[in-house]
Amino acid sequence: xxxxxxxxxxxxxxxxxxxxxxxxxxxxxxxxxxxxxxxxxxxxxxxxxxxxxxxxxxxxxxxxxxxxxxxxxxxxxxxxxxxxxxxx
Amino acid sequence: xxxxxxxxxxxxxxxxxxxxxxxxxxxxxxxxxxxxxxxxxxxxxxxxxxxxxxxxxxxxxxxxxxxxxxxxxxxxxxxxxxxxxxxxxxxxxxx
Numbered sequence: 001x002x003x004x005x006x007x008x009x010x011x012x013x014x015x016x017x018x019x020x021x022x023x024x025x026x027x028x029x030x031x032x033x034x035x036x037x038x039x040x041x042x043x044x045x046x047x048x049x050x051x052x053x054x055x056x057x058x059x060x061x062x063x064x065x066x067x068x069x070x071x072x073x074x075x076x077x078x079x080x081x082x083x084x085x086x087x088x
Numbered sequence: 089x090x091x092x093x094x095x096x097x098x099x100x101x102x103x104x105x106x107x108x109x110x111x112x113x114x115x116x117x118x119x120x121x122x123x124x125x126x127x128x129x130x131x132x133x134x135x136x137x138x139x140x141x142x143x144x145x146x147x148x149x150x151x152x153x154x155x156x157x158x159x160x161x162x163x164x165x166x167x168x169x170x171x172x173x174x175x176x177x178x179x180x181x182x183x
Contacts (some may be wrong), residue, residue, distance in 0.1 A: 009152035009153075013152060015148075028130065074113025
């Protein structure tokens with residue numbers, strides 16, 4: 001169990017570092033390079049540097065909101081059932 | 089409350105500084121204007137991505153450096169089962 005923890009932790013560390021470095025270069029450092037520089041071939045068009053996080057943010061908030069909604073509905077249903085059992 | 093105040097102050101200062109630079113009220117020093125125009129709109133999204141990466145890194149670090157103790161785990165599971173049975177015997181709905 002400790003080994004799988006370490007492997008998962010290591011994967012998360014690696015992903016976080018790669019995402020941060022790639023996105024920093026893409027959003028902040030690329031405009032400093034000449035338009036003809038070969039470095040631009042490694043990155044998609046820069047408008048995606050804004051669309052991608054915006055999309056992920058909206059989807060993430062929707063997922064969180066849906067989960068909270070489900071939980072509230074389930075709890076209310078359980079409470080209603082309990083009240084019904086007590087008065088039955 | 090002091091920590092929240094400090095964080096709120098820092099966020100307010102940085103946000104106003106960013107607004108000043110974004111609406112070109114202050115020029116960005118050492119950087120050519122066309123480059124600044126391309127970089128500044130991405131800064132809030134970069135902050136969001138940085139926060140997400142930091143959160144992921146922090147969780148990964150916690151997992152990597154977690155000190156596992158299997159004996160304490162077994163003992164704790166036993167105690168939980170004991171407590172559950174005890175409560176069930178007394179009429180509390182458990183799990």
